[in-house]
Amino acid sequence: MGRSINKGKRSMNFKHKYMFLLPGLLVLLAILVFPIGFTVRLSLSSWDSFYPSLDFIGFENYIRLFTDDSRFWEAFGRLSLLSLTTVFLQYIIGFSLALLVWKEIRFQRLFRVLFLIPMMTTPVIMTVVWRTVFHESLGPVNDFFSLFGMQPLWLSSEILSKFTVILVEVWQWTPFMFLLLLAGLLSLPKEPYLAASIDGAGPVRTFIYVTFPLMAPISIGAIIIRLIEASKIMDTVYVLTSGGPGTSTETSSFYIFIKGLREFQFGYSAALSITYLIIMIISFTVIAKILVKLMVRGE
Amino acid sequence: MSLFYSTLKYLVVTLWSMFVIAPFLWALTTSFKDFQSVTSGATYIPWVDFEPTLDGWRSLFKSPAQGGIAIVEPFFNSVMVTAAGSGISIILGTLAAYSLSRFTFRVGPIRNGDITFFFISQRIMPPVVLSIPFFIMLGKLGLLDTLFGLILVYVVLLMPIAVWIMVDFFNKVPVEIDETALIDGCNPYQAFFKVVLPNSVPGIIVAGMFCMIFGWTDFFFAFILTFTEVQLLPVAIVALNSSITPWWSLSAAALVSVAPLVVVAFIVERHLSKGNLSGALK
Numbered sequence: 387m388g389r390s391i392n393k394g395k396r397s398m399n400f401k402h403k404y405m406f407l408l409p410g411l412l413v414l415l416a417i418l419v420f421p422i423g424f425t426v427r428l429s430l431s432s433w434d435s436f437y438p439s440l441d442f443i444g445f446e447n448y449i450r451l452f453t454d455d456s457r458f459w460e461a462f463g464r465l466s467l468l469s470l471t472t473v474f475l476q477y478i479i480g481f482s483l484a485l486l487v488w489k490e491i492r493f494q495r496l497f498r499v500l501f502l503i504p505m506m507t508t509p510v511i512m513t514v515v516w517r518t519v520f521h522e523s524l525g526p527v528n529d530f531f532s533l534f535g536m537q538p539l540w541l542s543s544e545i546l547s548k549f550t551v552i553l554v555e556v557w558q559w560t561p562f563m564f565l566l567l568l569a570g571l572l573s574l575p576k577e578p579y580l581a582a583s584i585d586g587a588g589p590v591r592t593f594i595y596v597t598f599p600l601m602a603p604i605s606i607g608a609i610i611i612r613l614i615e616a617s618k619i620m621d622t623v624y625v626l627t628s629g630g631p632g633t634s635t636e637t638s639s640f641y642i643f644i645k646g647l648r649e650f651q652f653g654y655s656a657a658l659s660i661t662y663l664i665i666m667i668i669s670f671t672v673i674a675k676i677l678v679k680l681m682v683r684g685e
Numbered sequence: 686m687s688l689f690y691s692t693l694k695y696l697v698v699t700l701w702s703m704f705v706i707a708p709f710l711w712a713l714t715t716s717f718k719d720f721q722s723v724t725s726g727a728t729y730i731p732w733v734d735f736e737p738t739l740d741g742w743r744s745l746f747k748s749p750a751q752g753g754i755a756i757v758e759p760f761f762n763s764v765m766v767t768a769a770g771s772g773i774s775i776i777l778g779t780l781a782a783y784s785l786s787r788f789t790f791r792v793g794p795i796r797n798g799d800i801t802f803f804f805i806s807q808r809i810m811p812p813v814v815l816s817i818p819f820f821i822m823l824g825k826l827g828l829l830d831t832l833f834g835l836i837l838v839y840v841v842l843l844m845p846i847a848v849w850i851m852v853d854f855f856n857k858v859p860v861e862i863d864e865t866a867l868i869d870g871c872n873p874y875q876a877f878f879k880v881v882l883p884n885s886v887p888g889i890i891v892a893g894m895f896c897m898i899f900g901w902t903d904f905f906f907a908f909i910l911t912f913t914e915v916q917l918l919p920v921a922i923v924a925l926n927s928s929i930t931p932w933w934s935l936s937a938a939a940l941v942s943v944a945p946l947v948v949v950a951f952i953v954e955r956h957l958s959k960g961n962l963s964g965a966l967k
Contacts, residue, residue: 402873406784407800410777410844414804417841421818428817479701486698499954500702506946508902508919511939514926515712518936526711529727557704569957618811621904625926639813646817647909659814666809 428656435650447657457633458658461641462665468548468637469616472555473563477609479556480563481601485593488571498568505561513625516554517541544634547627551635554622559615563608570604571597602681610674617666638662709940716741716936723932741933745941754934756941759921763901763942765832766917770839771896775889777840778804778847783877785848786855787863804848807841812905815841820909830914838906843896850895854888855881887956894953901946918942 432443451458487497504512519525520540528537540550578600582592620639623629629636629644636644642662646655714729717737728734747753781804784790785797819838820829828834862884866876907917922942925935 403784403788403790405874406780406788406877407790410781410804410848411800413777414807414841414844417837418807420822421815424818424821425814482697483701486694491694491698495954495958497698497702498957499950500705502950502953503947504705506898506902506950507943508904510904510919511922511942512708514923514935515708515939517926518715518930518932519708519711524723524726526727526729557708565953565957572957614809617809620811620813625923639811642811643813643816646813652817655817659811659817663810663814670809 425656425659428653429660430657431653433653438652443653447654448661450654451657451661457636458638458641460633461636461638462662464548464635465617465619465637465639468551468555468619468635469613472552472559472619473609473612473616475552475556476560476563476612477605480560480608481567481605483560483564484568484571485597488568501564502561504558505565507558509558510621510625512558513554513622516550516557517626520550541627542631544631547631547635551619551622551626554626555616555619558622559612562615563612566608566611567601567604570601570608574600599682606674606677606681609677610670613673614670709943712936712939715932716940718933720931738933741931741937744931744934745937754921754925754931754938756918756921756938759916759918760941762832762915763918764945766835766839766907767897767900769832769836770843770900771893773836773840774843774847774896775893778844778892779851779882779885779889782848782851783855783881785852786858787860801848801852805845807845812903816906816909819906823910830911832915835907835910835915835917838910839900839903842903842906843900846895846899847892850892851885851888854885854891858884887959890952891956894949894956897949898946 427440429447430442430444431440432446433440483501487494487501491497520527522528522537522539522541525540527540531538538546540546574597578596579592582596587595618639619637620643623635623637623640624643627635629640638658642655642658645651645658714731715723717731717739718728718735719738719740722728722735725735731737744753745756748755785801788797790797790800815838823829823834823838826834828837858881863873863876863881866880867873871879902919904919904923907920908923911917911920918938919942922935922938925931925938
């Protein structure tokens with residue numbers, strides 16, 4: 387969150403302040419209260435397609451989830467691997483690109499627009515296109531690799547399919563990282579750079595001692611925002627590999643989707659959802675703390 | 686700056702640009718192919734590698750009965766849902782953000798920061814968690830498979846973005862502006878609508894862009910909550926992704942869906958260069 391220039395000046399109180407807040411808050415609550423409450427209640431029932439009833443079975447679904455469902459935990463591990471890898475790559479690439487078009491470069495605006503475009507495209511639709519790009523016999527990628535006599539199975543081998551998912555996610559969402567970081571770079575104060583150049587610091591030292599520390603809060607914000615979005619990886623997987631081959635690209639969201647909307651085990655998938663949400667909230671809090679420790683030294 | 690460094694710089698920037706453009710170029714050539722040129726292996730240059738046809742582009746306007754994919758109606762459905770969802774989110778989100786930036790709320794242990802966090806934290810919800818209860822709720826209200834039902838869902842999806850951007854934006858608008866207006870005899874509503882709002886246009890544009898991006902590119906809710914009556918563009922296109930995919934129609938449709946938001950990329954870049962985004966996004 388940005389620093390407010392109005393800190394401590396929030397005295398302008400008046401009784402109509404709720405007229406501004408409540409319309410939005412109430413609409414959001416009205417649309418959300420039922421889904422969340424219902425999901426909690428559903429998670430304590432055995433509702434499935436055979437017996438669609440809101441009975442009460444206590445914590446049975448949760449016990450099953452913790453003792454007898456390795457697939458959920460595997461999907462969760464895979465999600466962690468995929469989202470941490472993609473967000474790390476997006477940060478490195480996005481930051482590099484932002485630094486490259488920050489200062490004077492020819493065709494600056496053209497490059498900036500180009501670097502933004504993938505995030506404006508619909509992930510599922512671009513994934514359908516990527517599927518044709520990586521098609522194992524008719525796509526251009528394997529057309530290239532066949533020059534060397536190779537036909538890699540981009541979508542149907544266990545390791546390569548993960549690589550393909552990561553590549554598509556990096557293509558799609560590096561622009562978001564790039565946008566947040568470039569906006570940050572453009573708002574940096576000029577004085578520290580003057581001081582650095584007077585001290586005779588080269589570009590590398592300037593980056594390590596001036597740019598990076600100044601960008602730390604923005605970096606942390608951008609990484610957290612991207613991690614939150616990446617934890618929902620689902621569209622790409624659904625279209626690209628449908629979780630396959632086997633379950634090798636199945637993420638948590640996709641597994642919940644299969645249990646709930648394919649096998650119609652509504653009660654159980656609700657328990658999965660609630661557990662997943664709680665794990666997410668805890669992990670984001672922990673990750674945010676770790677990032678602050680790592681990036682903000684001596685402050 | 687050494688020659689080596691500047692060469693490297695242009696090399697990296699050019700390589701990444703090529704990576705960005707590659708799938709679009711592939712979709713563009715594919716959209717002019719027919720069954721034969723697709724199934725005979727990867728080809729790239731029209732007239733040299735394959736004989737181009739306009740079948741893919743024509744099929745966008747034909748009904749499925751005529752062998753087309755009819756994406757005109759889904760396209761306008763998407764436009765309506767995105768526009769209405771973004772519009773409502775921006776209006777409600779801006780009002781809420783203004784109150785959170787200017788007034789002090791204290792309800793028990795709940796403060797301004799907590800309310801703001803509540804709004805923004807809705808983004809953590811994976812669509813799949815909300816989809817089942819939404820499905821049941823809209824079913825009970827008779828709103829499944831309707832534009833209005835989808836718009837309601839999109840408001841939940843987009844309002845957090847509007848609040849997030851606008852709270853930070855209003856925090857950067859000096860409170861003296863409001864105070865001057867109040868001293869000049871405006872009531873708080875007039876102060877907001879006549880003085881603060883006109884000064885917030887850049888922030889509203891940025892928030893609007895983001896709502897449009899996330900509304901236009903959503904797939905999952907439309908996929909779960911609509912069937913036959915109302916079809917949005919992403920759902921219509923993904924439905925083509927079967928084993929006998931007509932790659933040419935699919936590529937043409939993909940390019941049509943991407944085109945409107947490329948304009949958004951230009952607008953976002955403009956605001957970025959002017960420095961309007963830095964305040965809004967921090």
